Amino acid sequence: MRPMPEVAIVGAGPVGLLLGLLLRRQGIDVLLIEQRTTRSGHTRAIGIHPPALAVLDEAGVAPDLIAAGTKITSGLARSGGRELARLDFAAVPGPRQYVLAVPQPVTERVLRTRFLSAGGRVAEGIRIDSVYDGGSSVALCGHPTPGSGIEGKQPGAASGSVRFEARLAIGADGAHSAVAQAVGAETTGRKYPDTYFMGDFADTTGAPDTALLFLEREGIVESFPLPGSIRRWVVRTRRLQTSTVADELAALIKDRTGMHVDPASNSMLSAFSVRSRLVRRMVNGRVALIGDAAHEISPIGGQGMNLGWLDAAALVPIIAGALGGQPSSAALARFER
Structure with missing residues (x-):
């Protein structure tokens, strides 16, 4: 033994x-x-952030994950079809000036x-x-x-x-x-009223290294590129979705951002609420x-x-x-x- x-x-x-x-x-x-x-x-x-990449370096696995991932090097905020702000991660101090996206x-x-x-x-x-x-x-x-x-x-x-x-x-x-x-x-904690509907679709944005944030009256939409020309979409909803259907999420994305995603390309769907908890x-x-x-x-x-x-x-x-x-x-x- x-x-x-x-x-x-x-x-x-x-x-x-x-x-x-x-x-x-x-x-x-x-x-x-x-x-x-x-x-x-x-x-x-x-999402793997630069401080975590430094830890993964210590473990000897950062090169493998970088090779398997997509580097997000910039962020873009839009509202009502207008560009509000653009963020270039090149200004981030340190050797890794990006957020790494790895499934x-x-x-x-x-x-x-x-x-x-x-x-x-x-x-x-x-x-x-x-x-x-x-x-x-x-x-x-x-x-x-x-x-x-x-x-x-x-x-x-x-x-x-x-x-x-x-x-x-x-x-x-x-x-x-x-x-x-x-x-x-x-533990101490609380539940928040925020609820989200999330899914992965084929990327049709033409921005394979950019995180997108849409600040719309109907609710925020966030989007992040993934390896394999896939993109994660996260839509804030008024209430927690009781069913998750790709067509519904695609319609929400279209209504709020004007961007078309193909429901047939969907590979993951999830609805969730947010809470914080600390022991x-x-x-x-x-x-x-x-x-x-x-x-x-x-x-x-x-x-x-x-x-x-x-x-x-x-x-x-x-x-x-x-x-x-x-x-x-x-x-x-x-x-x-």
């Missing part, structure tokens, strides 16, 4: 994968625990491949139900998800359950974090929360993913120091701030 990992990370999305990879590059033994056994093909979080499945594939090749381990098809901090280690217990193919029990686990143990545990399992619930994390404590003993598990914000522009990556980068040296026997209380206090 392999010894228990030094760090168990719950959640193998972009944030958990990057944290795992950064830790492996420090020589730390990592186990990723993931509820899903399959991945969505939808583009989802697409989330591609980002996850690149990170996962590099994590596994670095010696990381992944346990899939397991939902964590409880977390117990024993003082010198953390026990995480859960159950196999339907269709996971995991049967039986492990030592120390109840019948039909699965148990893991690690010196430290990290919850990177999203806005509905099972780890946050298991440790009883207190009162990101660190609970030997358990820490990062990304949306700790602080949920608007998903537009990949903000949550980027902030989660910055969490990961800040946490890695603290974890390495703690595992090496260094005092970590002051560093953890700074991390939480």
Whole structure:
């Protein structure tokens, strides 16, 4: 039997994968625990900002993602058919003067491949139900998800359950974090009245490297280029859409911007509302929360993913120091701030 990992990370999305990879590059033994056994093909979080690209450089994956992505080098604001403002990202300090657009499945594939090749381990098809901090280690217990193919029990686990143990545990399992619930994390937050209707279509704008913002009386429309001559459109709506139909979104885009998108070219649709949520404590003993598990914000522009990556980068040296026997209380206090 392999010894228990030094760090168990719950959640193998972009944030958990990057944290795992950064830790492996420090020589730390990592186990990723993931509820899903399959991945969505939808583009989802697409925007990678310059500070996050610097972290991806540290992980050694930035070149692969840049090669797979589209560089957004400018922004254009319009209203009523008139140009209001133009922003050139060439003025941004640093070596990366663009926002990189990469579909989330591609980002996850690149990170996962590099994590596994670095010696990381992944346990899939397991939902964590409880977390117990024993003082010198953390026990995480859960159950196999339907269709996971995991049967039986492990030592120390109840019948039909699965148990893991690690010196430290990290919850990177999203806005509905099972780890946050298991440790009883207190949260503050609010729901906003903003609702949006979003979809990906073939790009007909003739602006393959420009983000577009339409400030219209009927509501804001945002648009971002993607690889493969695809474009993300995000339309603010008066209420949350109860059905998502490509023709309806195409009609909204046409009515507000005058731009035609082909409904037949649609490859993703989503309707969502916006809320913010913040845990009162990101660190609970030997358990820490990062990304949306700790602080949920608007998903537009990949903000949550980027902030989660910055969490990961800040946490890695603290974890390495703690595992090496260094005092970590002051560093953890700074991390939480």
